[in-house]
Amino acid sequence: MDSNEGGAPTGSQDAMPVLSSPIMQRFSFENGHHAQRMAAVCPSVSSKGFMTNFATPVYIALLAVMLVLPSPAADWISKVHEFPLIKQMNGSSNDYFTNSRESMMCFPHPESPRLSSYASDHLQLCSGNGHYEIASHQERTTPDAGACHCYGCFSGKHCEHLNSDCDLNIFHGDPTLFEEYWLTQPDAPTIIPSWQGLSYFAHRHNSYLFVDSFLEQTIRQLHGMIGNAVTEGRFLVLGVGSTQLYQAALYALTSPDSPTPTSVVSAIPHYSSFEGVTRFLDSRRFKWIGDAEKFRDSGTSEPYIELVTSPNNPCGSMNKAVVNGNGSVINDLAYYWPHYTPITAPADYPIMLWTLSKITGHAGTRLGWAIVEDEKIATKMAFFVQMNTLGVSQDAQARGVTLLRSITSSYNTRPERQPFFHLSQAVLEDRWARMSQALQNSSRFVLPEFEPASCSFFGRAFQPNPPFMWLKCKVDEDCAQLLKDHKIISRGGRAFGVSTQYVRVSMLDRRPLFDLLLSRLAALH
Structure with a gap:
């Protein structure tokens, strides 16, 4: 990260603190993409003098800054109005201001996420173990009417009680880990006007009719910033999550005129839903075979579709x-x-499936996309989505635009916003470190090991932090049953095409539930 100084207004320092040069903080990634953040620096003064005399020079500086780097005025001015409140809430300028002998940061630039006042209340009211939901306007009896909805294993008016005998359900990879990040982003809601979305068609000039052009642009921009996929010259197909796009791809790659169903294979352990969805469709066009290595070794020349999940x-x-x-x-x-x-190179394959839920955590929004090389295949996939669900909800697409733009903007000109991927990677890295430390001398489990690789986006090497931990029981036993006997509901190896000696453990749950999982697994070793 480089800092380059530029000019700014000057004035009498005897009367009041004056902003000196603004600092442009620039992120440079090895894949050639750049992002910038802006802050401003002013001479050190006492906190009392700073708070009482701050407004005038700040507004002058804001005008100058906005001429250099335009940004919505409300974004800048709101920060000025927040300073006294921030000072009052945190009790120390060190929380929000970078102090030195000669200068302090005048725009917030926290080292860790700070909760909005709403989010802070939200967590405190429910002891950090639940959601505080306010009743609708029609149902309110008092201005603050509402109730806590506790996470699993917690109860009480304020979710203050832990039920030590509860079943901790981590069977699904529910990505609620990211909830804490989004609580720090009060300016990333999706507000949909009542007149919007009346038509079936998201954009009448789009060849796929149901794809919002703003969403397509945002998706391509995000992949370009990260450097994890080739999108130029490719076609984008939207689906109700990537599961629907998987079905659409099976439809597009097979023919009803084939004398035998096309074999569908995947290396084991494979994603558990592949088999279930393929068998459920019970199509004459394709059939589930399973183990890709066995299929290869059989020497058959029959047509096939191979599913590759990576990571x-x-x-x-x-x-x-x-x-x-x-x-x-x-x-x-x-x-x-x-x-x-680590992002080592842009993915470049004929059909690539992606989903919003694994990026932002919004699994309930049900939004996915496929990047497709062949236009005919893309057209067939889009036709399947059209016939299956008449396209994808415009409300989901609108929310997708807001969320993905919020992520990209966290690497641009918003000094108060934490870079999403950096923060999320740090959280997962911490979870893996804690889990590894707790189980490293376990007599029951074998933990997976990963080699570090250089990431072009972060510009450094690190070990992968997968969303799941693939545990193996050292003794030949049903590992999922072992965990179930100790109140942990997980997904056993048989669902992934391997023995019951393996089990999948989700690393994506909310903080209090992950802590509970960690303590229960540690007690088993």
């Missing part, structure tokens, strides 16, 4: 196709983002 769910490995024949390949890249794994 793999459940084990986190970076997978490649193993059959290498004349069949088709679908690459599921849901977790190829820098908070989970």
Whole structure:
């Protein structure tokens, strides 16, 4: 990160503190993309003098700064109005101001996320173990009417009680870990006007009719910033999550005129939903076969579709196709983002599946996209989505635009916003370190090991931090049953095509539930 100074207004320092040069903080990534943050520096003064005499020079400086780097005026001015409140709430300028002998930061630039007053109240009212939900306007009896909705294993009016005998359910990879980040982003809501979304068609000039052009632009911009996928010259198909796009790809790659169903294979351990969804469709066009290595070794020349998940769910490995024949390949890249794994090169495959939930954590929004090389395949996939659900909800697309733009803007000109991927990667890295430390001398479990790799986005090397921990019981036993006997509901190895000696443990739960998981697993070793 480099800092370059530029000019700014000057004035009498005897009368009041004056802003000196603004600082442009520039992030440089090895993939050639850049982002900037802006702050301003003023001479050190006592906190009392600073608070009482701050307004006039700040407004002057804001005008100058906005001429150099335009930004919504409300974004800048709101920060000035927040300073006295911030000072009062935190009790120390060190929380929000970078102090030195000669200068202090006049715009917030925290080293760790700071909760909005709403988020802070939200967590405190429910002891950090639940949501505080305010009743609707029609139901309110008092201005602050509402109630705590506690997370699993917690109860009480303020979620203050832990039920030590509860079943901790981590069967699903529910990405609620990211909730804490979004509580720090009160300016990232999606407000949809009542007149918007009346038409079936998101954008009448888009060849795929149901794809919002702003969302497509935002998706391509994000992939370009991260450097994790080739998008130029490719076609974008939206789906109700990547599960629907997987089905659409099966439809597009097979023919009803084929004399036999096309075999669908994947290296084990494979993503558990692949088998379930393929069998559920019960199509005459394709059939689930399973183990890709066995299929390859059989020497058959029949057509096939190979599913490659990389990083793999459940084990986190970076997978490649193993059959290498004349069949088709679908690459599921849901977790190829820098908070989970180093970005070593842009993914470049004919069909690449992505989903919003694995980036931002918004699994309930049900939004995914496919980046497709062949226009005919993309058209068939879009047709499947059209026939299946008449496209994708415009409300979901609008929310997707807001969330993804919020992430990209966290690397641009918003000094108070934490860089999303850096913060999320740090949280996951910490969780993996704590879990590894707790189980490193375990007599029951074998933990996975990962080699560090250089990440072009972060500009440094680190070990992957997969969203799941792929545990193996040292004794030949049903590992999922072992955990269940100790009140941990997990997903056993059989669902992923391997023995019951393996089990998948989610690392994505909310903080209090992850802490509970950690303590229960540590007690088992």
